[in-house]
Every structure is written in C-alpha cells, then in structure tokens.
Amino acid sequence: MGFLKGILRRFGILFKLHKADYVFIHREALPVGPPIIEWIIAKVLGKKIIYDFDDAIWLPNTSKENRIVGWIKWHSKTASISRWSYKVSCGNDYLASFAKQYNSRVVVNPTTIDTVHHHNPELYAKHTSDRITVGWTGSHSTLKYLDDIVPVLQQLEKKYGDTFQFLVIANRKPELAIRNLAFIPWVEKTEIEDLIKVDIGIMPLTDDVWAKGKCGFKALQYMALQIPAVIAPVGVNIKIVDSGVNGFLCSTPDEWFNAIDRLIQDKSLRHDMGIKGRKKIEENYSVISNSSTVRSLFE
CATH class of the missing domain: 3.40.50.2000 (Glycogen Phosphorylase B;)
Structure with a gap:
C-alpha cells in the first residue's frame, strides 16, 4: 500500500510542474516500470529534464533483496530518459560514455562532498x-x-x-x-x-x-x-x-x-x-x- 501511494504521489507531482523551467531527475521517477512520467514531462509538458545518475543503472544488477521486482525494473529506460533529456549529469567518465550514445549534452558531475559543514x-x-x-x-x-x-x-x-x-x-x-x-x-x-x-x-x-x-x-x-x-x-x-x-x-x-x-x-x-x-x-x-x-x- 505504501508503494502504491508513493506512485500516486509521484504522478501527482506532474500537476505541479507548470511553473517549472527544469525538472531534475535522479536515476528515475519510479523504481519500476517504463519511464512513463519522464515521457510525460518531456513530450507532453515540454519541460527540460536534467537527468542525473551515479551508477551503471542500465545494467541488470538484481540482488537477493530485490530479486522479486528485478524483472520489472525496466533497466532499458536509462537510455530513453537520456535521449529525452535537455542535459545528462553523470558521476564519472564511464557513465558519461553510455549517456553520450543518446545525448550530446552530457556533463561529468562527480560525487560531491561538503567539506565545510559535514565531512570536516x-x-x-x-x-x-x-x-x-x-x-x-x-x-x-x-x-x-x-x-x-x-x-x-x-x-x-x-x-x-x-x-x-x-x-x-x-x-x-x-x-x-x-x-x-x-x-x-x-x-x-x-x-x-x-x-x-x-x-x-x-x-x-x-x-x-x-x-x-x-x-x-x-x-x-x-x-x-x-x-x-x-x-x-x-x-x-x-x-x-x-x-x-x-x-x-x-x-x-x-x-x-x-x-x-x-x-x-x-x-x-x-x-x-x-x-x-x-x-x-x-x-x-x-x-x-x-x-x-x-x-x-x-x-
């Protein structure tokens, strides 16, 4: 029930995006299924997506803990979201090389540490x-x-x-x-x-x-x-x-x-x-x- 409520909340966000210039998406809008929300944001609402990922999430990497939902995670959507995005932010060169197959505006944005207020x-x-x-x-x-x-x-x-x-x-x-x-x-x-x-x-x-x-x-x-x-x-x-x-x-x-x-x-x-x-x-x-x-x- 909690998961279903989370999906409904995420779809509800679509009705709040009319004033947005950009929509920043980390990894995916939903953890399972096809990239429906991303498609609506890019193709229906015409918003600029900044797509960010810091793992090779296009690869199947199902663990014992998530094997039940592994088959519906829809790993191929990483390529689709990259293609629809205004820019793609990747944590390293290896990830960027994947994204560049689908988008020419790829930025290597390394994992960033707050060395002043946190890791100090x-x-x-x-x-x-x-x-x-x-x-x-x-x-x-x-x-x-x-x-x-x-x-x-x-x-x-x-x-x-x-x-x-x-x-x-x-x-x-x-x-x-x-x-x-x-x-x-x-x-x-x-x-x-x-x-x-x-x-x-x-x-x-x-x-x-x-x-x-x-x-x-x-x-x-x-x-x-x-x-x-x-x-x-x-x-x-x-x-x-x-x-x-x-x-x-x-x-x-x-x-x-x-x-x-x-x-x-x-x-x-x-x-x-x-x-x-x-x-x-x-x-x-x-x-x-x-x-x-x-x-x-x-x-």
Whole structure:
C-alpha cells in the first residue's frame, strides 16, 4: 500500500510542474516500470529534464533483496530518459560514455562532498585509541565486496592481535570470520562521528562493468575526513587516489596487506596521506570546487 501511494504521489507531482523551467531527475521517477512520467514531462509538458545518475543503472544488477521486482525494473529506460533529456549529469567518465550514445549534452558531475559543514574533521573530537582501526562503510548490498579482503584482514589480525580492529559501519551486521570485528549501525545523524573512529579506510571492489560505474563515494568520504584510503583500482577510483601519495591502489592480496600494514606501522604516513587526501577532495570533489559544474546543468 505504501508503494502504491508513493506512485500516486509521484504522478501527482506532474500537476505541479507548470511553473517549472527544469525538472531534475535522479536515476528515475519510479523504481519500476517504463519511464512513463519522464515521457510525460518531456513530450507532453515540454519541460527540460536534467537527468542525473551515479551508477551503471542500465545494467541488470538484481540482488537477493530485490530479486522479486528485478524483472520489472525496466533497466532499458536509462537510455530513453537520456535521449529525452535537455542535459545528462553523470558521476564519472564511464557513465558519461553510455549517456553520450543518446545525448550530446552530457556533463561529468562527480560525487560531491561538503567539506565545510559535514565531512570536516575539525568539527569533531579527535579519535584516540591504542588500537588501529581499519574501517569500511556502505550498505548491505555492497557487503559482498568484503569477502575477498577477509583473508588479508585475518592475516593482519594474526600479526597485530588485539591492537587491530576491523570496523564495519552499515545498515546490516556482516558475518565475517574476523575475531576483532566491530559493528556500528549506520545512522545519518552520527555518520561522520562514527567514521572519524577509522584510522585506515578500505574500499575493495570486483573489477566488473557494474563496479566501473561506481563513483568512489567511500574513498571520497575517507579522504575528506583525512583518513588514508586503501582502495581497488576500479573505475573512477584511479582518478581519486594518487597511489603512494594520498592513499594506495591495491589489486592483489599482497598489495592490500602491504599497504595496510605499512599504514598501521607508520603514524606519520597516515597523517601525511590524510592531509594530502583531504586537499585532493577540496580541490576536485567538494561543493566549492564543483559548484560551477552543477550550475552549468541549468544553462
């Protein structure tokens, strides 16, 4: 019933668009079915759509949680909406290359971090602990990416014992064979306060077409909070992290272990990489640096 009410509310919005110059649509107007609302906005109402997406949403990526509705998600509508839109805003070059097949007005609009009012370490108390905390944050649907890194974490745990901790911040507690596993339920209000507890942030990914569409939000969060990031060199990640300068890009288990191990042992390296990482975000992925890109969508 709630879902049906949501659909009715969304159709109700159509009657409020007569004064709009632009209609900004993130991903889709409805999570299932064909792009009826988008077609009405563009073809019937004649409004300029700014279409924004930050995942490879044209690819079927049905998880166990949404397999029931997977067959009615209508992935092909991404192409149609792109074709009808005035401009298309994409989170990285890979997504933009898809959109350019259907629209010549495509803008690469990277994931943007509020480094002043939100992801700002100066707003929060400094984290101090005798333990080194390696951390990961994400939704339950991306917990699967931790599976391949577990042997590395076990190796680190064996080396450092109780001075090592792996912290997961998510909306579901994972089942991982790690003795010193800590879990904090993700809560929007305390999200940054919880992330500050992490000394080294990780972002493992599988190198597939879906992952290439991801926009590196985890890495951006870590770096904005001066947390050195150790991430997989997949998709836009290779642009975000300059390996060995403001973080590490790792492909093999040995590379993952050596990078995290080096950061655990060297506090000054963690500090220096954290400073350089935040500088990279401020200059390339912050609200301040990206404001002109967003404004250009409406010109």
